[in-house]
Amino acid sequence: MTNVKSNPASPTLKAANVYTFDAVKTSAIRVDMTVQKGxxxxxxxxxxFSKWPKANAEPKVSDIQLDRKSILADFKQTDGTYNYSVKVSDLKALPEIKATGENNTGVTVVSSVTAPSTAKVIAKSEDGKRTVTYNIHFILDKTKLETAVSDAKARLADTEGGTELGQYPKEARTTLDA
Incomplete structure (x- = not known):
């Protein structure tokens, strides 16, 4: 043990003798006493007595980033959940989500793989009793999508003799047929 302190400075009879010392990790205590002659x-x-720190009861998210841009302040709270919407033009290349917590908050990111969809950041308090969810809604940016479809239609119109099987990706053919 280090930093042992006694109160009072000398042991006394019929009164509490309190000893304090620096924290020690242990599962047992041994008292070794030596008798003085006579x-x-x-x-x-x-x-x-031991001092155990109290587990944090509130989940605390310090930051949520979408492609390295902080969006935490942009969430809108609704009935205990937080919502944020972002427009995307590429169905398969969604922005990367990173989240960090404070006070031993457990943070889980549930990503999306396509749009439209919703990704989630789930924050759980250290004591495990409270959870807060941040929803990130990926919405298709129709103006960019319409431009891509229009360009594809123009390319098809310029093709003499029609198109060959597999000339355009299946997604483009399906979109253009709609």
Whole structure:
């Protein structure tokens, strides 16, 4: 043990003798007493107190980023959940989500793989009793999508003799047929 302090400075009879020392990780305590010649030894009572930190009860998210841009301040709260919407023009290349927590908050990111869809950032308190969810809604940016479809239709119109099987990606053929 280090930094042992006694209150009072010398042991006394019929009063509490309190000893404090720096924290020690242990599962047992051993008291080693040495008798002085002509004296007796005895312990009438021993109390051991420990200081355990209280687990944090509130989840705390310090930041949520979408492609390295912080969006935490942009969430709107509705009935205990937080919502944020972002327009995307590429169905398969969604922005990367990163989230960090404070006070031992557990943070889980549930990503999306296509749009339209919703990704989630789930924050759980250290004591496990409270959860807060941040929803990130990926919405298709129809203006960019319409431009892409228009360009594809123009390319098809310029093709003499029609198109060959597999000339355009299946997604483009399906979109153009609609």
């Amino acid at each position: 004296m007796g030894l005895g312990i009438t009572e021993m109390k051991i």
